Amino acid sequence: MANRIKIKKGLQIPLLGKAEETLRGTVVSEYVKVCPEDFHGITPRLAVKVNDTVKAGTALFFDKDNPEIKFVSPVSGTVTAVERGAKRRILHVAIKADKENQYEDFGKKTVSKLSKDDLKNLLLSSGLWAFIKQRPYDVVANPAKEPRDIFVTGFDTAPLAPSYNFILQGDEADLQTGFDALAKLTEGKVYLSISPKTTNKGLREAKNVVITEFDGPHPAGNVGVHINHIKPVNSGETVWTINAVNVALIGRLLNKGIVDMTRVVALTGSEVKEKGFYKMLIGTELASIFRNNVTEGISLRYISGNVLTGTKIEADGVLRALDTQITVIPEGDDVHELLGWASLGTKRYSAGCTYLPTKKKYRLDARMLGGPRAIIVANEYDKVFPMDIFPEQLIKSIIAFNIDKMEQLGIYEVAPEDFALCEFVDTSKLELQRIVRTGLDLLRKEME
Numbered sequence: 001m002a003n004r005i006k007i008k009k010g011l012q013i014p015l016l017g018k019a020e021e022t023l024r025g026t027v028v029s030e031y032v033k034v035c036p037e038d039f040h041g042i043t044p045r046l047a048v049k050v051n052d053t054v055k056a057g058t059a060l061f062f063d064k065d066n067p068e069i070k071f072v073s074p075v076s077g078t079v080t081a082v083e084r085g086a087k088r089r090i091l092h093v094a095i096k097a098d099k100e101n102q103y104e105d106f107g108k109k110t111v112s113k114l115s116k117d118d119l120k121n122l123l124l125s126s127g128l129w130a131f132i133k134q135r136p137y138d139v140v141a142n143p144a145k146e147p148r149d150i151f152v153t154g155f156d157t158a159p160l161a162p163s164y165n166f167i168l169q170g171d172e173a174d175l176q177t178g179f180d181a182l183a184k185l186t187e188g189k190v191y192l193s194i195s196p197k198t199t200n201k202g203l204r205e206a207k208n209v210v211i212t213e214f215d216g217p218h219p220a221g222n223v224g225v226h227i228n229h230i231k232p233v234n235s236g237e238t239v240w241t242i243n244a245v246n247v248a249l250i251g252r253l254l255n256k257g258i259v260d261m262t263r264v265v266a267l268t269g270s271e272v273k274e275k276g277f278y279k280m281l282i283g284t285e286l287a288s289i290f291r292n293n294v295t296e297g298i299s300l301r302y303i304s305g306n307v308l309t310g311t312k313i314e315a316d317g318v319l320r321a322l323d324t325q326i327t328v329i330p331e332g333d334d335v336h337e338l339l340g341w342a343s344l345g346t347k348r349y350s351a352g353c354t355y356l357p358t359k360k361k362y363r364l365d366a367r368m369l370g371g372p373r374a375i376i377v378a379n380e381y382d383k384v385f386p387m388d389i390f391p392e393q394l395i396k397s398i399i400a401f402n403i404d405k406m407e408q409l410g411i412y413e414v415a416p417e418d419f420a421l422c423e424f425v426d427t428s429k430l431e432l433q434r435i436v437r438t439g440l441d442l443l444r445k446e447m448e
Contacts, residue, residue, distance in 0.1 A: 007216025009386035016270035029285035038321035041139025057104030057259035072127030076102035103258035131246035138415035149188035155195040157221035158306035162266035172202030174251030269328035299331035308420035332365030398439035
């Protein structure tokens with residue numbers, strides 16, 4: 001029986017717009033876009049040029065510092081554009097997709113017959129290495145470093161998050177193959193975290209892993225919480241992290257010999273008329289599922305991911321590489337209130353006691369309802385931060401860039417997503433995720 005850890009601190013934001021567990025179809029778009037910024041910690045260098053033909057699994061770009069780490073096309077077709085931003089930073093590579101996908105053949109593999117180096121080289125060349133992150137720094141894993149352990153997240157507790165039981169239906173065999181592969185990549189253990197509600201046999205009955213149940217409100221599903229409660233990261237140690245959806249991609253590569261980045265994605269949010277699940281490839285344009293399916297006449301916020309950590313996209317944006325959820329909420333820029341946050345009403349939600357608590361779901365918008373100000377010492381962060389770390393003190397040490405204090409306070413264990421709830425409840429309206437991301441990047445540059 002799996003060990004169970006009860007998480008008491010946290011907050012389940014009562015948002016309207018949970019997806020019905022119904023598969024509504026497959027979304028296909030004429031163009032697919034791959035965005036390098038989805039993979040933090042790399043400096044992309046192009047491996048293709050405009051008008052090149054590619055297959056699903058063909059490298060589009062690679063990391064300047066680790067050229068063996070490749071990032072591949074989800075579809076076959078023709079490269080039509082490379083969009084660049086400031087300082088010629090690559091924003092995305094666009095491919096016009098063929099009507100029928102053609103795949104690079106990596107060959108079916110049996111995990112037991114592969115050496116660790118063979119397996120690592122396969123993941124690097126196929127582009128699936130990009131889905132493995134490392135802590136410290138929360139960046140794409142460095143293949144030259146040996147992980148102490150590998151942590152796999154088998155559920156999600158973010159607002160309106162989809163159930164992994166549903167999105168991983170039929171992937172049980174690929175999941176187990178993926179777990180077997182991860183076990184070969186480390187001398188330590190593979191830790192799989194699941195929820196008491198997990199029923200998918202590929203997760204509940206997984207072999208070659210140590211299964212732990214986490215019960216409680218968000219962020220009980222965050223891998224940072226799992227690491228902190230199971231086996232914290234100390235100075236000089238490296239652990240790898242990956243979610244179960246991407247473990248299934250690794251298993252699919254080994255079992256079928258191809259890179260198939262199809263995933264089941266939840267369409268959520270209070271402004272979506274017909275909520276549910278869709279099959280689509282990473283990088284698929286989303287305009288077709290928004291058309292005539294969202295509230296009209298108001299300004300909307302489109303998000304690839306969840307409302308706390310997702311990426312803001314346009315109405316014709318694409319599914320980003322690490323997401324299994326798309327959210328649409330009101331922007332709120334068309335709302336004009338006489339007293340602002342101080343006005344009363346039954347439609348208002350507060351994580352504290354500003355408004356009377358109810359059990360209803362809320363139609364929240366994207367407004368901050370206040371501006372940045374000095375840090376207010378009110379113990380707000382600690383109430384929603386279930387890690388054995390002092391969040392307020394860590395944030396202050398990051399702002400001051402006091403490396404010794406940052407190390408003592410647990411900087412190596414955290415990622416920006418671990419501070420998303422703190423940012424939500426923060427009276428000071430500080431961009432805590434940006435502060436943590438900046439601190440991690442500066443520390444990585446200083447230490448490496």
